[in-house]
Amino acid sequence: MxxxxxxxxxxxxxxxxxxxxxxxxxxxxxxxxxxxxxxxxxxxxxxxxxxxxxxxxxxxxxxxxxxxxxxxxxxxxxxxxxxxxxxxxxxxxxxxxxxxxxxxxxxxxxxxxxxxxxxxxxxxxxxxxxxxxxxxxxxxxxxxxxxxxxxxxxxxxxxxxxxxxxxxxxxxxxxxxxxxxxxxxxxxxxxxxxxxxxxxxxxxxxxxxxxxxxxxxxxxxxxxxxxxxxxxxxxxxxxxxxxxxxxxxxxxxxxxxxxxxxxxxxxxxxxxxxxSESTIPYITFTADEEQTFSYNDNYGQAYQGANEYLEYSVNGGEWKNFDVVFSSSSVSFGGGNGNLRLRAKVGQENYKESNAGPMFKFGNETVEVNCTGDIRTLIDYENYYCANTSNAKFMNFFNSMTNLKSAPYLPSMELASQCYYAMFKGCTGLTTAPELPATTLANSCYYEMFYGCTGLTTAPKLPATTLDTWCYREMFYGCTSLKTAPELPATTLATLCYGKMFYGCSNLSKVTMLATTYSARKCLNNWLDNAGTSAQSRTLKLASKKVYDGMKNEGYLPTQWQQGQATIEYNNQ
Structure with a gap:
């Protein structure tokens, strides 16, 4: 033809x-x-x-x-x-x-x-x-x-x-x-x-x-x-x-x-x-004073395949391949040195899982650092807008970085198991969380994501309607400055999906959870225990009283709710 x-x-x-x-x-x-x-x-x-x-x-x-x-x-x-x-x-x-x-x-x-x-x-x-x-x-x-x-x-x-x-x-x-x-x-x-x-x-x-x-x-x-x-x-x-x-x-x-x-x-x-080079939203670090940056060798295997690499550029200069030696190699940026940009190509869209610490380390803990850019540029910077995120794991990336003041853009709709596990754990300087637009979650995807972020005052919207095991477990554990919880619109729960999600959030006044079923095992285990003196003034908004009664009968309701230490509201009677 x-x-x-x-x-x-x-x-x-x-x-x-x-x-x-x-x-x-x-x-x-x-x-x-x-x-x-x-x-x-x-x-x-x-x-x-x-x-x-x-x-x-x-x-x-x-x-x-x-x-x-x-x-x-x-x-x-x-x-x-x-x-x-x-x-x-x-x-x-x-x-x-x-x-x-x-x-x-x-x-x-x-x-x-x-x-x-x-x-x-x-x-x-x-x-x-x-x-x-x-x-x-x-x-x-x-x-x-x-x-x-x-x-x-x-x-x-x-x-x-x-x-x-x-x-x-x-x-x-x-x-x-x-x-x-x-x-x-x-x-x-x-x-x-x-x-x-x-x-x-x-x-x-x-x-x-x-x-x-x-x-x-x-x-x-x-x-x-x-x-x-x-x-x-x-x-x-x-x-x-x-x-x-x-x-x-x-x-x-x-x-x-x-x-x-x-x-x-x-x-x-x-x-x-x-x-183009000038428009790609590379992961970018800025600091008002001189700071040093080093890369955790535990993640090095992610860039060892054919045509796979991690590169950095200081103050808009030449792109260089990163030397993945955590203890002895670092890059200076901030102050008069200008910003630090990162970009990568990962053929399998997969980072090595690591529980050994953060991917990055800043040398001076007293110098505050801001991070901007699209996290997908660390998968495929040239095609970041359609990068395959199905296997991408950013677990522990910024773990314990107390001087981190802002987070990068996390637009991925397709999540991997443990993809953001403990990503910002212990980042006490973080006050605002990045948007999390995914509507379908993966196993443990947000597990401990903001654990111990005591400076966090604003939580992101959580639009997900399809949950998975442990997906929100301990997500905001110990976020003592958090005053408002995001609405939880999912109607069907998963095993331990909300387990200890707001544990220790002593300033949290209201939680809206619209599930219409309560059959998932321990879905609310210790959800809001250790609530502190504010428990009496809290409000739990549920889909209906039937859901409340079911949770109470099955033992899935947080202790203070069972003891009448909070106000219960319903969307439907």
Missing amino acids: KSVLAIAGILTLASCSSSEDFFTENLGDNNKSVKMTFTASQENGSATRTAIGTEGGKTKIHWSESDVIKVTNGTETKDFTLTAGQGTTKATFNGEISESATYYAIYPNQSDVTFSNNTFSGVELKAEQEAKEGSFDPKAAIMVAKSNGTNLPFKNVVAYFKVTPTFDCSEIVVTAHKSTDALAGTFDVAIDGEGTPSISKITKKSREVKLTGTIKKDKDYYILLLPGTFEYGFSVTLKPQDDTTKKYFKQKNTSFTLNRNELWNLRKMEGATEV
Whole structure:
């Protein structure tokens, strides 16, 4: 298939209801392969396929002379080639196959595809596609059909993503933010009684699809993607043809569903963000006076793989590889030395777990240090906005740094087990916590995160609705300056999820917990014990009295609540 599509005026942003009809004419008998002609046409005059043409003032999709379809009767599968109708909306395909009451077909022809029980298996949507001006890569335009009498009405398997760059590009990349999402891969396509396809058993998953070739500004290009729901959104990266030091990205950071045969138009997203040396939000340390910085060798293995490294730069100077020797190597910054920036590449997005102490150490405990930047630049600084965080562990990074005054940005939606365990434990100089936007938590992800942060007065919002074992355990243990607790919106709890979460928070006046079930083991174990003299004035807000009674009967309610030392409020009676 040559050039492939002119979708303008045919597909819409929210949906594309177009599909194609392929008509089959059976010319043989039932006992042997006979010559047959299949007629392919578009359903309802709409357009989704191959070459570009115009009829009646509307854009239509025309077949190309090199097109081949694969046809099966369930036991025999044959290739049929286009013999007439190229350049039109209706074409004929000739070949030989045994007669059958029902036929199935797939386009494009892929040699490794098999068929059984109304399902094509081994179908592949490639993660790298060829750019076609005003169109898409025909090798990626997967569609299937089930016969209806003598017709084969084809329906699209994939979804469309339209990009119109404002500059010449060397490539355009779509990346799903969740590591387990699949924008491309190998899969099965089942066809139901109405001929509608659905995909399953996706293997060789790729969360990234790349468009390469000649990509001109102000021209439309289409990237074909597997349909699905992308829980954490996606990013689109555009790399300029004439400036390799820069790239631009647009992204959607909320759940997004792309259905089969639908079109998403990038123009509807917000303006592009530039990524260059001057705009990357590196982890940056500043201090008013001279300070020293050293790196804990316990984390050194994270950067020992091929093309993996940790680098630093002082006062905007040259980037240098860090010498991972904790006791004898340090870098001076602060005061007249300027700031200290860090950046990294970690091929497996995985830091070595360590309970031996912080990743960083400041030499002078009396000199205050501020930290800014995006923590994901310590995974993949060039692609921080879509870095894979599913295995990233920042446990103990700043543990016991009493002179740390501010925390970096922690925007990750996909968390690893123990990812932030004890990250700021003992940081008594920290007064404000970073935002924690994740809605699905992992085992022990926030365990002891702010343990002993006695200067912390403001807690972050905690929007998570899906919890895991120990996820909030001892998160704010001993935060004696904390006066307001974040609302806990999860309706279903997990084992020890809130265990000792606010233990020792003597100035905390109110906690809102909206769980509608109380069955998790020790979910509130010692939640607010050791409350001090303020226990009498505390308020616990729950979803309903039924939840309170259940917790009390099962022994999950904190001691002071059981003894009537606090006010109980309910959302619903």
